[in-house]
Amino acid sequence: MSEQFKPNIVAFLCNWCTYAGADLAGTSRIQYPANVKIIRVMCSGRVNPLYVVNALQQGADGVLISGCHPGDCHYMEGNYYARRRLKLLKELLEFTGVDPRRFNMSWVSASEGHKWKEVVEKAVEDAIAAGPFDQFRRRQIGW
């Protein structure tokens, strides 16, 4: 393959911190890789771990979840629950042999446009290193 692999990364961002942080990165004209497809959710605690599994099934090469820093959650404690859950999901994926680099989680606040850039760069780098995902991708049956 002569062309460089361009990973698809699905990012679930919390409305109050990281989404605003990504917006800040945009308005500040910070350049970051265009591989992330952002889905805005109200809180990182709203991200059902099955979203991650489903994203991988539907063609994502990596998943990024980002929310407020601990203690800063708009709903007081949503990100603490997310942290517990997604840690277990990461362990489970790793145990079954899915590359753990496909799954990243971060805390990015509304004022951290630069951190958002770094997080995306890391996630893209990881996904490129892990290669195209086809372990349990849903096969489209031609009708």
Added chain:
Amino acid sequence: MDLDKLRKTAAEVVSRDDVKYLIGWRRGTFGYRVAPHFIEDAAGVDELIFSPLCIANLANYLTLTEKLPVPRGQEADTRKVALLVKGCDSRAVAQLIVEKGIKREDVVVIGMPCPGMIDWKLLAERYPETDVAAEIGWKGEDFLLIRGEEEITIPRAEVLAEKCRLCRHPNPVLSDITIGEAVEPWAVAEDSGVAEIEAKEAAERWDYWEEQFSKCIRCYSCRNACPLCYCEDCILDRLDPIWVNRAVNFSENTAFHLARAFHLAGRCVECGECERVCPVGIPLGKLNRKLARTVREEYGFEPGLDPEAEPFQASFKPDDPEEFIL
């Protein structure tokens, strides 16, 4: 195991006015099979048994009971259900109480310390089932098989079920009545039997699970037999949204197994029912024990030990591990 004492206690319990029925074990119809036994009056206790083949977890029946609407003018039956439990089963009951799946006052728990159970598939491989009625009991550390005239001592390691080999709580963690002496917990491998897989390369791990998940026929026996899979509205049955597609193919099978294991993370009491009932022999217990081990080692939490505990995934500590977060 003092069977007479068990039957006598059971008869006393079912005769109580506030007890609806008692759930225990009786001999199955053939071979080594054991069946659940629902006793409504003292006459039924004669069939009650407790042997190394009583591996099934009866706690499942607490939530399986159909709750029909009460007709107008009638009062709901508020009598208790009595249940025979081993160590692992009692943890399931405790976890159900934690999750408010059942109320403590609605159940009479008759606990029996469990010296270890036999995996009857292993037993039938070595000592094929015959027409002769067989009795099985414990003999010190080992098992004793009495078949007609023969008496065979079977070494413990030969037929002990895997979940019992890795059992940490052979004595009931909660019980209203305890029958028999508490047993000494045995030495258990710290790795919960998953280190062998963890030690492999990622690609090899994937090959292993790919083979296992491909076998799945999606009968959902694992869900139905699990005492802690009792949601009335299960994601596997929902059509809107479709969390897990119904197609039986490798992608959906993997999603299903990840979802199932994840839903039991921090809740699984390692009773091994999922693995026992699996018709194609997927080692589901390994997935559960891996997560249980993570929860135990990194969060210091073991489900089903304290009926007053907070559910693991519905609670948090500010200093939970977060080394994986960027």
